[in-house]
Amino acid sequence: MxxxxxxxxxxxxxxxxxxxxxxxxxSIKALTLEELFDLSGIDKDTFFNQLLKKKMDYGWIEGSPEFKAQVSSLYKNMPVDNILQTNGATGATMLALYALIEPKDHVISMYPTYQQLYDIPKSLGAEVDFWEVQEDKGWLPDLDQLRRLIRPNTKMICINNANNPTGSLMDASYLKELVAIAKEVGAYIFSDEVYRSFDHPAPSIVDLYDKGITVNSLSKTYSIPGIRVGWVASNAEVASILRDYRDYTMICAGVFDDMVATLVLKNKExxxxxxxxxxxxxxxxxxxxxxxxxxxxxxxxxxxxxxxxxxxxxxxxxxxxxxxxxxxxxxxxxxxxxxxxxxxxxxxxxxxxxxxxxxxxxxxxxxxx
CATH class of the missing domain: 3.90.1150.10 (Aspartate Aminotransferase, domain 1)
Structure with a gap:
């Protein structure tokens, strides 16, 4: 590799x-802990008193039940068992691609996008085709081009919605057409969704497609990159595969990080x-x-x-x-x-x-x- x-x-x-x-x-202007406490209405002494009494052990390996419940609520019908806490979205992406992509697989990646989405599959021996964004289409890739790229053995389509660097957004109708194309060959759709739109948020890929896999984190939209907490959400079969590989990539996010992450998500609005x-x-x-x-x-x-x-x-x-x-x-x-x-x-x-x-x-x- x-x-x-x-x-x-x-x-x-x-x-x-x-x-x-x-x-x-x-990232959107990072919060200080003081600002987070003010927004959440929590007394900082109460928080730190709880922290002082917590054992600095490994904590909840996959994320605390409170954290997983909060993440699950972000989606329409996502069981908490299908949520795995990770070291940011980069850790989630690494985990999913490392677990699912094998040599000679065919992968289609939106391009340009976050470099993990195409170079990790390449490093694992997959054949990667670029599905290029087009300036004259508002920095969206052409679905007809995807139809030309897809093969019977396409294992995964990788997208970043909204896109880094352009900020272009695949809306619900676009995503539904994308899902229809992926279904024809049974390909996974892997979606990096760390850039949430504040106008008309697009649905998560896991709300549209059983073979959708999404990663997200608290770094961009939630303004807490400093704790390095993210997650991957998928169907039960994929979650089971990722769980095995996760043992090789991380143990836990940490007790303090999980506490802060849960506080953020409880006060997300x-x-x-x-x-x-x-x-x-x-x-x-x-x-x-x-x-x-x-x-x-x-x-x-x-x-x-x-x-x-x-x-x-x-x-x-x-x-x-x-x-x-x-x-x-x-x-x-x-x-x-x-x-x-x-x-x-x-x-x-x-x-x-x-x-x-x-x-x-x-x-x-x-x-x-």
Whole structure:
């Protein structure tokens, strides 16, 4: 098993701590524990008194019953036994692909997307075809192209809904047509759903298809990336397979992490309301900047925390992004990390002041190039 370097993560790992204006990350502005307690209405002393009395053992291996019940409630008919807690959505994705993909399997992956979805299957010996998003279709891939790609032996179709980096969203009617195509050959549909839309949330793939597998986490939409808690939800047969492989990939998420994760999910409506406001206000700033900046354009994303912006630059987009960071302190993700030159990923759900200043300096640099 040999994996290439992870383009986006490598870029962020090297550069994010040197940024003054980080508009590259695509989580919605992270909560502090104090803010979480305020939103939940819980007394912090009560929480920490409970924590002080907890044994720091392995805790609940698959996630506490309270955690699993909260995750189950996010779906229409998902038994708690089919929920497995993981180390973020990256851990969930690794688990599902490692457990289900074998050499010579055929996998179709949306492209570009989060790199795990195609490079892990490749590393396991699968043949991977790219189902490419199309700019003229609002950054959605063409379902007719999928019909041409699919084979009788297609094992899995991998999607990211909403998409990273573009923010495009497959709605219910699109997903139903996708499911019909997958059913023809009995393929799994693996769906990374960490970017929840605040406008018209699409249904989860597990609510539409028995062979759907979804992963999610608290990192993006719920603003708690620091505890590294995610999950995978599937049918009972798949959950049983994943359970066996999970013993090889992790033991537990940790007692403290599970406590915080459960608190987040119990108070999700308050958190989502806070985050809806951030998305709405900050995307309005992006709209205004795009309208005023002649060298920038975009296909407006769904109300999610990632966006893909086209810039008029006559040089390598990575060289542009590196000089922007070095001279102006602004961090963006260059589009070549998604195989798209002339584009950059901007995570606009950071502090409003950081976004405003970052866009201002991006414009200054654009007009010097």
């Amino acid at each position: 040999k994996l290439p370097r992870f383009g986006v993560e490598e870029w962020l790992n090297v550069h994010e701590k040197s940024a003054i204006y980080d508009i590259a990350g695509v 308050a958190i989502l309301e806070r985050n809806r406001k951030i998305v709405t206000e900050n995307i309005a700033l992006m709209d205004a900047w795009i309208a005023d900046e002649p060298k920038a354009s975009w296909i407006r994303p769904a109300s999610v925390s990632t966006s893909f912006v086209k810039l008029e630059v006559s040089r390598s987009i990575e060289d542009f992004a590196l000089e922007l960071l070095q001279k102006y302190g602004v961090l963006i993700v260059p589009g070549n990390r998604f195989d798209k030159e002339s584009h950059v990923r901007i995570g606009y759900c950071c502090d409003k002041e950081v976004l405003q200043k970052g866009l201002e300096k991006l414009s200054q640099f654009l007009h010097k190039c």
